[in-house]
Every structure is written in C-alpha cells, then in structure tokens.
Amino acid sequence: MIQIEQLSKRYGAKLAVDNITFTVRPGLVTGFLGPNGAGKSTTMRLVVGLDSPTAGSVTVNGKQYARHRAPLHEVGALLDAKAVHSGRSAYNHLLAMAATHGIGKSRVREVIAMTGLEPVAKKRVAGFSLGMGQRLGIAAALLGDPATVILDEPVNGLDPEGVLWVRHLARQLAAEGRTIFLSSHLMSEMAQTADHLIVLGRGRIIADSPIAEILAAASTKAVRVRTPRAQDLARLVTRDGITVTSVEPDLLTIGGLTPTQVADAAARSSIALHELTPINASLEDAYLALTANDVEYRTEDTR
Amino acid sequence: MTTTATLPVSAAQAARQTGLQPRHAVTFRRTVASEWIKLRSLRSAVWSFALIVLVSWGLTLLVSSASEADGSYLTAAEQVEYVFQAATFGVFFGQLVAAVLGVLVISGEYSTGMIRSTLTAVPTRTSVLVAKALVVGVTTFIVALIANFGAFLIAAPLLADQGMHADLFRDSVAAPLTIAALYLSVVAIFALGLGAIVRSSAGGIAAALGAILLLPIAVAMMPFDWTRDIASFLLMNAGMESFGLLVFGMPSGMESWQLILVTCAWAAVTLLVGVVLLKHRDG
Structure with a gap:
C-alpha cells in the first residue's frame, strides 16, 4: 500500500x-x-x-x-x-x-x-x-x-x-x-x-x-455520417444503447452502430449519405487525448 | 497414513512455499558486512591494496640494494633510522593510492548509480558512510601493516650486509611502522569524506591529492614565519612526522600522539561534513 x-x-x-x-x-x-x-x-x-x-x-x-x-x-x-x-x-x-x-x-x-x-x-x-x-x-x-x-x-x-x-x-x-x-x-x-x-x-x-473504465471510454465505437437528411436518419436509428449527437446540421456522430448498420438503415429509407466514417478511438488516442495538454517535450507539427 | 496428508505443512515448508523468510532489521553490523562485500568484490579496490604492498616492497628492495652507505660510520640509532627510512619509502606512494581508493569507494557509487541501491537498502544513510569508513580504514590499516612490516623485513637483511643493523623486536621500530600504517588508513578515510562531499571521482581525487601534496608545498613556499606553524598541522606533514619522517623543514615540537590526533582531525572533519551532506541532500 x-x-x-x-x-x-x-x-x-x-x-x-x-x-x-x-x-x-x-x-x-x-x-x-x-x-x-x-x-x-x-x-x-x-x-x-x-x-x-x-x-x-x-x-x-x-x-x-x-x-x-x-x-x-x-x-x-x-x-x-x-x-x-x-x-x-x-x-x-x-x-x-x-x-x-x-x-x-x-x-x-x-x-x-x-x-x-x-x-x-x-x-x-x-x-x-x-x-x-x-x-x-x-x-x-x-x-x-x-x-x-x-x-x-x-x-x-x-x-x-x-x-x-x-x-x-x-x-x-x-x-x-x-x-x-x-x-x-x-x-x-x-x-x-x-x-x-x-x-x-x-x-x-x-x-x-480502473483500467476497465478507461478501456471502455476509449474503445467506444462511433460512426460519423454526413447527410442532407440528418434529422430523418437520427430518428431512424435512435433506440436504446445508441447515441446520436449532432455537431453541424448535416453531420451526425452515431455511437453504438457499425458503419454497415448505419448504411443499411439509410438505404432502406433511401437516405443519401455523403460521408460515412468509422471513428475508432484507440487506447493510444485516449492516452494522447488525456495528456495532450501536458506533454513536456513536443515535436512541432510539420506543415 | 492418510492423516499425515491432511496435516498442515511444517512452518519451514510453508515459509518456502510462500517465499517468506525470517526477517531481520538493518543494523550497523549488517551494514558493515555489506560494505565489506562491496569492497572485496571490486577489482579496483583489490588492485589498490595490492599496489600499496607491492610498491612498498619494491621501492624498499630498490633503495636497500642500491644503497652504498657504510654503516660502520653510523651510530646504532642512526643505523636503525636508516633501515626504517628504507622500509617506509613506500608510504609517499602508498598515501596517494589510499587517497584515490578512499575517494572511489564512494564516488564510484555515484558515477554508476549504485548509491540509489545503497540508500534504499539503508535509508538512515549515516551508517552507510560510517560503515564505509570503518571497512576502508581497517582494511587499509591491515594492508599497510603488511606493506610496512614486510618492507622492514626486506630492508633489514639487505642493509645488514652494509653494516647497518636494525632489529624489529629489539629496536623500537614496531610502533612507528604501525603508526605509518595508521596514517595510510587515516588518509583513506579523509579521502572517503572528500568523495562523499564532492560526489565525483575526478573532483574527489583532485581535492584529495591537492590537500595532501599541494597544500604542504604551497605553504612551504610562503615567505612568512607563521606559515611554519601552519605547515606542521597539514595532513601529510603531521602524518609523516607522527612516525618520524620530516618532509619539509623543522620538527613541530609535537609528540607523536598529538600528530596522530591532528591527522585524525582531518579525516573526522571531511567524514562529518560528508555524513551531514549525505543525510540532507537528495540522492
């Protein structure tokens, strides 16, 4: 101890x-x-x-x-x-x-x-x-x-x-x-x-x-979707365990579904998708996010 | 005998199975034991001790066999003095080896990182340096005894051929030979203290050799009357005079035991400062 x-x-x-x-x-x-x-x-x-x-x-x-x-x-x-x-x-x-x-x-x-x-x-x-x-x-x-x-x-x-x-x-x-x-x-x-x-x-x-908490937070899968019918799609997929957040009017981040599931749901309702991006937050991402502001020695971004 | 199978395993077995062992506290005696293992397991230390003995014997052999003096012109006391000087010729060199060794015993721990292991094992710290002083001091003393008495036994028969007679037991040379060994051990402890203060091999050795060799020369060159009084109190001057050798100039008028105390004071001061710094510094 x-x-x-x-x-x-x-x-x-x-x-x-x-x-x-x-x-x-x-x-x-x-x-x-x-x-x-x-x-x-x-x-x-x-x-x-x-x-x-x-x-x-x-x-x-x-x-x-x-x-x-x-x-x-x-x-x-x-x-x-x-x-x-x-x-x-x-x-x-x-x-x-x-x-x-x-x-x-x-x-x-x-x-x-x-x-x-x-x-x-x-x-x-x-x-x-x-x-x-x-x-x-x-x-x-x-x-x-x-x-x-x-x-x-x-x-x-x-x-x-x-x-x-x-x-x-x-x-x-x-x-x-x-x-x-x-x-x-x-x-x-x-x-x-x-x-x-x-x-x-x-x-x-x-x-x-506990590591389990950090892992859970880090390994949450999400999909970023861009569509002109964002509200319709959001209504379509929303159910228990699914989180939908909207950053811009035509941009959604859907947590808890795979890109395939989102695409299939959209196709069934003839919703056009302009972008479908899986977001895989890795452990390293979670760690980098945690420490982003606290790194002592940082390499300058190359432009 | 099915009953024995269900009996609990013996305490010793249980201890072995769980990796437990009898637990002892850190004591000064154990710290000394550890420091002794450290000293004897370093090649540099072993070589230093061998060097003290071999150089002492080698120089005595050289000086005695090269001597062309005729003892018949000397008084009995002068003959003993001649043999004694031939036997302690190596002390000049031995003090330098003892000083380097004393510094390295502690500075080597800083340069290698060993000090971190040492201080986590014995976090009270003070006892570490005291144990080092004891181990280095006693070992140097014993080695220097072997060097000095051995050198005398080499010089005596060689110089007897030239008419200079000195007997280890009849003439009172055992005491000064022992004091000369004591001086080397005090030098080692003095240097150990310096090493603990500066925590670097190069700096420690420079400081130790500077204090032993350069200080007496610098003081001897100063054209003031009062410097002669200071000179007697310098480590090498006091140390050499304590067993009857005068390096620079006049005798101090102090008794041998007083001169021994002066040399011990040098070691005590550096060791004390070293202990205080070790106790309070990070590291």
Missing part, C-alpha cells in the same frame, strides 16, 4: 511533482502512466525516500519509507536499471544488498534463478545488456520478498519474451496480494498489465481510475 498526499517536489525552478494525491492498493497492478518528464520517476524516488518532498507526505505500508526497520522486506524498487556498480558481478551486487538485511545466500540464488540471470550471475555488470540490467534490478527488488513492489519502466530494453515475463510476474505478485506499482510511458503496455491506472502529466494527476 502506497499513500501519497498532496505531494510536491521542486527542483530549482522546476516543479516536477505538483500537489498529487493517490493511493496504490494491494492485490492490484497499478499502472503509472505519463509522457517522459511527467514526474513518474520523481514520484517513485520520493516514495523510497531518495529525494525528500518539498511538501506533502508519502507512506508505504503505513510508514515513511526511511522509518521501516527492514525496508527491503517492505518495499522492493527497481528505479533505474543502472543502480548497480558496473565493476561488480550480479551475484556480489545482490549479496551486498542482501547483507544489509541479513538475507542469506540461498535467497540471493533464488532471485537469480527467478529472473533467469544464472548464466551471467558471476559476470561483471559492465558487460550487461539493458535487458540483463533490468532483470538484475528486478532481482534486487524481489530480494526481500516485499509486500510492495515498485518498478520504474520495467520493460525498457527487454526482448518480447522478457516483456511477457514481466507482465506475468506483475500479475502473479498482485495475485499474491502484493501492491504492484509500475510505470510506463506506453499505454499499450499498461492495457495488458494493469488493473488500475494513474495518469500523470506535467506533475499533475490527469486520471486515476
């Missing part, structure tokens, strides 16, 4: 996190979504006490992170794949982390096996691929068998098989009743993993709702 209340973080002139409040609950995978520079990583750093908040509070499992006597048993965090000394082997890195909590070698070998690092465990981290680095970061996060797991962009640099593995791991950990909080800047990734979604843009919360 992560509880964040009115949290702000300022770096110099830049307000990286702007008065955010939310709760990450156990038993679910909570996705933390936002464009690059939205403040996701900063928020996660604040959760584990690497940075101190300018205002507000963060607690994990009921306490400030630094007040836990055995923090690695409470929270496991992959904040950055490059949070490892590159001159040390994966095994020795995990061993050193484990030693702070009196965690034995058997557990170190266990997480190495869990993350598929056995073949490279004794090699120096300097030679690791991005994917191997991610696996090592995840191994470190799982070392203390924590009730709360925080993963910042865990699928970055992973091959398709690795992406699938992270997805399953997150689902499995949540099924065990743990709190899983993972960030991504990719909506498609979140759609396949998360139960709940928190969307961040320019340090502020844009959305905080």
Whole structure:
C-alpha cells in the first residue's frame, strides 16, 4: 500500500511533482502512466525516500519509507536499471544488498534463478545488456520478498519474451496480494498489465481510475455520417444503447452502430449519405487525448 | 497414513512455499558486512591494496640494494633510522593510492548509480558512510601493516650486509611502522569524506591529492614565519612526522600522539561534513 498526499517536489525552478494525491492498493497492478518528464520517476524516488518532498507526505505500508526497520522486506524498487556498480558481478551486487538485511545466500540464488540471470550471475555488470540490467534490478527488488513492489519502466530494453515475463510476474505478485506499482510511458503496455491506472502529466494527476473504465471510454465505437437528411436518419436509428449527437446540421456522430448498420438503415429509407466514417478511438488516442495538454517535450507539427 | 496428508505443512515448508523468510532489521553490523562485500568484490579496490604492498616492497628492495652507505660510520640509532627510512619509502606512494581508493569507494557509487541501491537498502544513510569508513580504514590499516612490516623485513637483511643493523623486536621500530600504517588508513578515510562531499571521482581525487601534496608545498613556499606553524598541522606533514619522517623543514615540537590526533582531525572533519551532506541532500 502506497499513500501519497498532496505531494510536491521542486527542483530549482522546476516543479516536477505538483500537489498529487493517490493511493496504490494491494492485490492490484497499478499502472503509472505519463509522457517522459511527467514526474513518474520523481514520484517513485520520493516514495523510497531518495529525494525528500518539498511538501506533502508519502507512506508505504503505513510508514515513511526511511522509518521501516527492514525496508527491503517492505518495499522492493527497481528505479533505474543502472543502480548497480558496473565493476561488480550480479551475484556480489545482490549479496551486498542482501547483507544489509541479513538475507542469506540461498535467497540471493533464488532471485537469480527467478529472473533467469544464472548464466551471467558471476559476470561483471559492465558487460550487461539493458535487458540483463533490468532483470538484475528486478532481482534486487524481489530480494526481500516485499509486500510492495515498485518498478520504474520495467520493460525498457527487454526482448518480447522478457516483456511477457514481466507482465506475468506483475500479475502473479498482485495475485499474491502484493501492491504492484509500475510505470510506463506506453499505454499499450499498461492495457495488458494493469488493473488500475494513474495518469500523470506535467506533475499533475490527469486520471486515476480502473483500467476497465478507461478501456471502455476509449474503445467506444462511433460512426460519423454526413447527410442532407440528418434529422430523418437520427430518428431512424435512435433506440436504446445508441447515441446520436449532432455537431453541424448535416453531420451526425452515431455511437453504438457499425458503419454497415448505419448504411443499411439509410438505404432502406433511401437516405443519401455523403460521408460515412468509422471513428475508432484507440487506447493510444485516449492516452494522447488525456495528456495532450501536458506533454513536456513536443515535436512541432510539420506543415 | 492418510492423516499425515491432511496435516498442515511444517512452518519451514510453508515459509518456502510462500517465499517468506525470517526477517531481520538493518543494523550497523549488517551494514558493515555489506560494505565489506562491496569492497572485496571490486577489482579496483583489490588492485589498490595490492599496489600499496607491492610498491612498498619494491621501492624498499630498490633503495636497500642500491644503497652504498657504510654503516660502520653510523651510530646504532642512526643505523636503525636508516633501515626504517628504507622500509617506509613506500608510504609517499602508498598515501596517494589510499587517497584515490578512499575517494572511489564512494564516488564510484555515484558515477554508476549504485548509491540509489545503497540508500534504499539503508535509508538512515549515516551508517552507510560510517560503515564505509570503518571497512576502508581497517582494511587499509591491515594492508599497510603488511606493506610496512614486510618492507622492514626486506630492508633489514639487505642493509645488514652494509653494516647497518636494525632489529624489529629489539629496536623500537614496531610502533612507528604501525603508526605509518595508521596514517595510510587515516588518509583513506579523509579521502572517503572528500568523495562523499564532492560526489565525483575526478573532483574527489583532485581535492584529495591537492590537500595532501599541494597544500604542504604551497605553504612551504610562503615567505612568512607563521606559515611554519601552519605547515606542521597539514595532513601529510603531521602524518609523516607522527612516525618520524620530516618532509619539509623543522620538527613541530609535537609528540607523536598529538600528530596522530591532528591527522585524525582531518579525516573526522571531511567524514562529518560528508555524513551531514549525505543525510540532507537528495540522492
């Protein structure tokens, strides 16, 4: 359980996190979504006490992170794949982390096996691929068998098989009743993993709702129809579950029907259609719509 | 025995199945254990320690075998002094290696990002730097003891051939050889503190070597009387004099233990500032 209340973080002139409040609950995978520079990583750093908040509070499992006597048993965090000394082997890195909590070698070998690092465990981290680095970061996060797991962009640099593995791991950990909080800047990734979604843009919360709701809102199908007999067509198709909105006198947006159904209905009444356009709001569209005004770095439209 | 099948699994089995394990709090002792694993698992650290020993022994071997002095003209005390100086020749070089090592132990964590793992494992932070100081200090001390006593055992028989006699046990050289080892360990901790302050390898090493080498030279070149008093309190000058070597000019008039305290004060100051900054800075 992560509880964040009115949290702000300022770096110099830049307000990286702007008065955010939310709760990450156990038993679910909570996705933390936002464009690059939205403040996701900063928020996660604040959760584990690497940075101190300018205002507000963060607690994990009921306490400030630094007040836990055995923090690695409470929270496991992959904040950055490059949070490892590159001159040390994966095994020795995990061993050193484990030693702070009196965690034995058997557990170190266990997480190495869990993350598929056995073949490279004794090699120096300097030679690791991005994917191997991610696996090592995840191994470190799982070392203390924590009730709360925080993963910042865990699928970055992973091959398709690795992406699938992270997805399953997150689902499995949540099924065990743990709190899983993972960030991504990719909506498609979140759609396949998360139960709940928190969307961040320019340090502020844009959305905080179950993924099902966001999916439902995003996947609504609609058809745009242009016809001189707009009113007749509207009357014709209106029934339960169908929404008809009119933007211009001869333009309708009909929700809940396929283009075929609209065309057939129009043909039966000899209504001429001048335009028939299916509108498929994709997840990415929904995400882009949510964050349209909150993107930190934007490419200029080419004219 | 159908009943056994329905019995709950043993606590140990249950623990293994759910991935649970006995949970221990972070303690200073465990933090020290972790820092020891970190130190011994870095090639750069292992090489630094090997370098301190090998250079010390190598230089002593070179100086002793190249020496053409005739011991018969020297008093017994002067003979012991000669052998002792040959044995501690490597300290000049060793202090530089100890300084670089001390900086890298902490700056390497910043340059690689390791510090984030370290601080999430031990969020109280203060104990991290104190544990590092303890581990680096003790290890450097032991390595320097091996370097210094080994060098003496190399120098003594070689110089005995030239009529210079010194005995490790009969003549009082064990104490200054130990103090010389202590000086190297204090230098490592001083540099560790600097590394924690500047958080960069290049900056830390420059600051450490500057404070050790350039400061005494700069002060020695100043044409004022009062600079001579300051000079005695500089890290290298005080450190070298604490085991009987005078780098620049006149003896300070301080006792050995007082000079040891002066060197320790240098390390204490950088370490203290490092701890305070680590505690309050983001990172």
